[in-house]
Amino acid sequence: MTPRIKLLISCACIAFNAGATVAPQLPQAEQLPLLDLDRFTTVIEHIKNYYVKEVDDSTLFENAIRGMLAGLDPHSAYLDKEEFADLKASTSGKFGGLGIEVTTEDGFIKVISPIDGTPAAKAGMQPGDLIIKIDDTPVKDLSLSDAVDKMRGKPGTDIFLTVVRKSENKPLKLKLTRETINVQSVHSKMLEDGYAYIRISQFQNDTGSDVAKEIKKITNDSKIKLKGLVLDLRNNPGGVLDASVETASVFLDKDKLPYDKVVVFTKGRIAGSQVKERATGKDMIKGAPMVVIVNSGSASAAEIVAGAFQDYKRAIILGTETFGKASVQTVLPLKDQRGLKLTTALYYTPAGRSIQARGIVPDIIVDNVNIPQPKTNTSEDLLIHEVDLQGHIETKASADAATTVATTTQTTATDDKALIFKDYQLYQALNTLKAQQVWGNK
Numbered sequence: 484m485t486p487r488i489k490l491l492i493s494c495a496c497i498a499f500n501a502g503a504t505v506a507p508q509l510p511q512a513e514q515l516p517l518l519d520l521d522r523f524t525t526v527i528e529h530i531k532n533y534y535v536k537e538v539d540d541s542t543l544f545e546n547a548i549r550g551m552l553a554g555l556d557p558h559s560a561y562l563d564k565e566e567f568a569d570l571k572a573s574t575s576g577k578f579g580g581l582g583i584e585v586t587t588e589d590g591f592i593k594v595i596s597p598i599d600g601t602p603a604a605k606a607g608m609q610p611g612d613l614i615i616k617i618d619d620t621p622v623k624d625l626s627l628s629d630a631v632d633k634m635r636g637k638p639g640t641d642i643f644l645t646v647v648r649k650s651e652n653k654p655l656k657l658k659l660t661r662e663t664i665n666v667q668s669v670h671s672k673m674l675e676d677g678y679a680y681i682r683i684s685q686f687q688n689d690t691g692s693d694v695a696k697e698i699k700k701i702t703n704d705s706k707i708k709l710k711g712l713v714l715d716l717r718n719n720p721g722g723v724l725d726a727s728v729e730t731a732s733v734f735l736d737k738d739k740l741p742y743d744k745v746v747v748f749t750k751g752r753i754a755g756s757q758v759k760e761r762a763t764g765k766d767m768i769k770g771a772p773m774v775v776i777v778n779s780g781s782a783s784a785a786e787i788v789a790g791a792f793q794d795y796k797r798a799i800i801l802g803t804e805t806f807g808k809a810s811v812q813t814v815l816p817l818k819d820q821r822g823l824k825l826t827t828a829l830y831y832t833p834a835g836r837s838i839q840a841r842g843i844v845p846d847i848i849v850d851n852v853n854i855p856q857p858k859t860n861t862s863e864d865l866l867i868h869e870v871d872l873q874g875h876i877e878t879k880a881s882a883d884a885a886t887t888v889a890t891t892t893q894t895t896a897t898d899d900k901a902l903i904f905k906d907y908q909l910y911q912a913l914n915t916l917k918a919q920q921v922w923g924n925k
Contacts, residue, residue, distance in 0.1 A: 523547075553626050555826065557586045558812050560628055562822040569635075570814065570824070580635055581642070582664050583608060584720030584782070586808075590624045591615055594646075595806055596718035596780030598666055599684040602659040608646070610718060610780030610806070615654060616645035638663045668722075669693040671701060674902075674913055677710035683730065686722030686784040691729025698733060698767045711772040711916030713909065714788075717802065721783025724811065724830075728760040731791045734773065737762040740795060742833035747787045749811050751828030756811070758828070772919040773798035774912040777843060778851065782806035789843045790832035799919075800845040801912050807842035847915065851908045 527543055548561045562570060569580075582601020585592050592614040597603035614622055617633045625633075634642060644657050668690050670682045679701045683690060702709060714734075721727075724747075731746045744761040751757065775798045777789050786805050792798040811828040829839050902910035 549626065549628060552823070552825070553628075556810070557588075557627065558808070558810055558824070559826045560824045562814075562824055564820045565635075566628065566631075567816075567820060567822040570822070580664060581659055581661060582666070583634075585614070585627070585631070587627050588613065590622075591647075592622050592625075592627065592630045594780075595782050595808075596720045598664070598720070599670075599682070599718070600666070601664050602662055604718075606644075606657045606659045608644075608657065609648065610778065612646040612648050614644050614646050616643075618643050636661045669697055671697040673701070674713065674909075677707050678913060678916055679709060679712045680715065680909070681712065682715040683719055683785070685719060686724075686726040686730070688723055688726060690722070690726040691733065694730050694733050695767060702768070709768055709771045710920055711774070712768055713912045713916065714773060714775045714798065715909070716781045716785040716789060717776055717778045717908070718780035719782070719785035720780065721785055721808065724760070724784060724787070727784035727787040729763075731788050732762045732764045733767050734792070734797060735762040735764075735795065736766040736770075737764060740833075742794065745833045746791045747830050747832065749828040749830045751811070753827065756828035772916050772923070774915050775800050776908050776912050777802040777805050777845060778908075779803055779806055779842075781843070782808040786838050786843050787830065787832075790836065790838060793843065793846070794832050794834040794836070799847060799915055800843060801847045801849055801915060802845050802908055803848065803850060804844055805838070805842040807838060807840045809838035809840075847911075849908050849911045851906070854903050854907055856904045 527547075530538060530543060545561070545563070552559045552561045560566075581603045582598040583603035584595040584598070586595055587593065594603075594608055594610055594612040594614065596610045597608045614630070616622060617630065620633060622630050634644075636642065638661050640661050642659050642661060644659060645654050646657060647654050666685055666687070668683055668685045668687045670684075672680050674680050681694060681697055683694070728746045735746070737744050740762060743759070746760050746762050748759040749756055773792070775789050775792055777785065777800060781789065781802075782805065786807075786809065789800050789805065793800050809830050810826045811830055812824050813827040815823040815825060817823055829837065831837055902913065
């Protein structure tokens with residue numbers, strides 16, 4: 484070991500004990516592992532002496548920190564200046580890139596979900612896609628941060644991602660154009676008279692208040708009583724924990740909740756990680772039936788909301804099993820505008836259920852199948868009826884019946900086309916709300 488490296492290690496040990504009147508004796512289990520430290524410094528020495536290219540100390544130590552964090556779990560990471568700035572920007576809703584939430588799996592980059600309206604969504608990326616190549620670079624065993632760095636770039640530039648999808652027999656090569664992404668996380672509309680729809684694509688700082696604004700807009704604009712609401716959390720990768728609690732509070736009456744009004748609670752190793760987040764308001768839609776749609780792209784904060792509604796029986800959860808990310812990452816600022824994203828706790832539903840690596844299992848399992856639209860000439864059109872015979876006897880009753888059948892068929896086809904052929908899960912969510920109206924009346 485060179486004298487210079489010995490000095491660095493010594494300085495680190497002095498800094499570790501600085502500020503204490505008497506340096507406490509560490510328990511045996513917490514003593515600094517001198518053999519491991521010696522191995523670490525020996526590796527640095529060998530790299531500096533024998534590696535084919537000269538590497539500066541800053542690069543070596545940054546890479547060492549990255550590797551240390553990457554070895555913990557898929558969500559802990561070291562953030563350099565650019566990454567730290569991007570993370571802060573993403574929670575405010577404006578950032579650059581492809582608009583895709585990713586993690587690592589089996590050495591590849593796995594898509595958790597694309598964000599609505601972003602290049603990833605426009606290119607047709609789907610939850611569960613495995614990215615195996617970025618442009619011409621294979622990603623096998625590439626670190627998550629390095630893969631993300633390669634996907635970043637100047638807005639307007641193109642990138643090609645090669646993905647493996649379970650439903651496809653061969654890899655797909657998708658072209659994406661990078662954009663500066665401004666994410667509006669909340670959208671709403673009326674599905675039918677009395678039935679509202681709210682879509683949350685991501686939980687940002689203002690998502691809770693934005694949902695409340697949309698509810699006020701819906702209830703003020705609607706001339707009839709709200710009969711039910713669909714909350715769409717599909718392909719929602721999560722986001723800010725507080726925003727999920729605020730969103731859940733919009734639909735929960737804090738004075739009528741068991742489980743100590745808890746929306747989510749966390750458990751971790753340190754005292755500060757034991758947190759209970761409680762509902763804070765009144766139900767803004769006054770108990771109107773709700774259906775929450777989820778899928779494998781619903782993760783983290785989206786699972787918090789779905790889990791709370793399921794435990795409190797506030798909504799029927801419909802769709803497919805969620806992603807299963809129930810870990811809390813704390814961002815710890817470091818010097819020189821860098822940061823550390825560290826998993827510090829796991830979160831649980833109000834009833835104490837763990838979602839980690841399990842996900843939320845919907846009350847009603849509905850795959851988002853594609854219902855093909857009927858062809859113009861169906862087999863029924865080829866059959867001959869009395870009315871088709873030349874010179875058939877016409878009556879007023881038969882003419883009225885034919886008109887009624889034609890009108891009903893046309894109306895049904897028009898209504899079905901709006902949902903069943905475009906979004907089967909949403910179609911079934913709306914049917915579930917209508918069924919709840921019947922149950923309620925009985």
